[in-house]
Amino acid sequence: MRELHTFADEQVAHRFISILQSRQMPAHAEQEGASWIVWIENDDHRDKARELLTEFQANPDAEQFAEAEKTAKRILAEKLEAEKTRQKLRKDLRDRWRGVWWKCHPVATIMVAISVFVVAVSTELSPVKFTQRIIPVTCNLETSVIRNSLFIQETIKMVDEEGNDAAGFLNKSPTEVLKTWQIWRYVTPIFIHFNALHILFNMSWLRTLGNAIEFVRGTRRFLGLVLFIAVVSNVAQLIWSGPAFGGMSGVDFGLIGYVWMKGKTQPQHGLALPQEQVVMSMLWMLLCIGGAFGPIANAAHVGGFLAGMVIGARTAIWKKIARS
Known part of the structure; x- marks a missing residue:
């Protein structure tokens, strides 16, 4: 895991994390004082992430970044839905293996x-x-x-x-x-x-x-x-x-x-x-x-x-x- 960049604005930091995640590059932010440090979780993604950061800093309102945010939100929603399904399945299996007839x-x-x-x-x-x-x-x-x-x-x-x-x-x-x-x-x-x-x-x-x-x-x-x-x-x-x-x-x-x-x-x-x-x-x-x-x-x-x-x-x- 490597430190990638420090942002002064929390919203901008999380927006850039969404962009990274839309490109299949896991990342997270940590607060340090009034700043937010973005960490890239896989060292293999470091160079690509830096290139993306340069593009983002040059034009944060570019269309590709807006689309990336939408993609990241969709991926997050899918993950949450999949987790809900897994939780429900685990509960159903527990109930069924207990042997109660109505389950x-x-x-x-x-x-x-x-x-x-x-x-x-x-x-x-x-x-x-x-x-x-x-x-x-x-x-x-x-x-x-x-x-x-x-x-x-x-x-x-x-x-x-x-x-x-x-x-x-x-x-x-x-x-x-x-x-x-x-x-x-x-x-x-x-x-x-x-x-x-x-x-x-x-x-x-x-x-x-x-x-x-x-x-x-x-x-x-x-x-x-x-x-x-x-x-x-x-x-x-x-x-x-x-x-x-x-x-x-x-x-x-x-x-x-x-x-x-x-x-x-x-x-x-x-x-x-x-x-x-x-x-x-x-x-x-x-x-x-x-x-x-x-x-x-x-x-x-x-x-x-x-x-x-x-x-x-x-x-x-x-x-x-x-x-x-």
């Missing part, structure tokens, strides 16, 4: 809570009904306003064979929702679960994969991913079998496909699935398609799985297209 995986946790809430308010408890004799039936309250507002199409009031109120549907057109502007219905069937095993299985996968993806990729990306998979899987099931379906499994299979492809194409993101887990998931899907577990939303499973794979591999796909 680590708020969307995944809220999705689990909504699913449990829907089951709680849409299940007929007196008497408790069972499927396959041991598994409690859920979301079987036909008059539940909450449950019926979540199906992909608006329900109509009907009467079943025993004379009880029941919910039914008019048709299976995928554009019916657009006509009523109830576009949330393209997503909300994911929160309806029809028995205890159904919700336990789906929530287990959602917590395992959803928490990991949201933590690694961020809340906004995870929310966008879930919405995309939900729409694709729900519309696929609507076209295949009609509107009487529900469950998070389409999204779960989508998350499986997403993590699988991320691990294959971008392992640096820290998301991957063991090969045997992928094989077991695909085997489970095939068993469901084969009818081993009764009526299943197979189109939602397949559609969600493919949608997740496409999103997980999209960066690699675009790169391959760009090279061709």
Whole structure:
């Protein structure tokens, strides 16, 4: 560090420092009595700084110095903004690593809570009904306003064979929702679960994969991913079998496909699935398609799985297209 010049005016000293900094020559000023000493921080810049000082003293109002001041102010503003961003990132990382759910995986946790809430308010408890004799039936309250507002199409009031109120549907057109502007219905069937095993299985996968993806990729990306998979899987099931379906499994299979492809194409993101887990998931899907577990939303499973794979591999796909 070398002393460059002594200025009598503080404002002039700082103005010249701005000019130096705009030319990528770090400098600072120190007060000594009524004067201000400008120090050049890198000895390699000393000769250039002296030349610039001579030009500045000859014509301090030259246009090049006015532009240099603007450049220095912009550089300073960028540095301050970058520092604010770094501070915010450090704070966010500290909060996330503390493990609090509203910082680590708020969307995944809220999705689990909504699913449990829907089951709680849409299940007929007196008497408790069972499927396959041991598994409690859920979301079987036909008059539940909450449950019926979540199906992909608006329900109509009907009467079943025993004379009880029941919910039914008019048709299976995928554009019916657009006509009523109830576009949330393209997503909300994911929160309806029809028995205890159904919700336990789906929530287990959602917590395992959803928490990991949201933590690694961020809340906004995870929310966008879930919405995309939900729409694709729900519309696929609507076209295949009609509107009487529900469950998070389409999204779960989508998350499986997403993590699988991320691990294959971008392992640096820290998301991957063991090969045997992928094989077991695909085997489970095939068993469901084969009818081993009764009526299943197979189109939602397949559609969600493919949608997740496409999103997980999209960066690699675009790169391959760009090279061709």
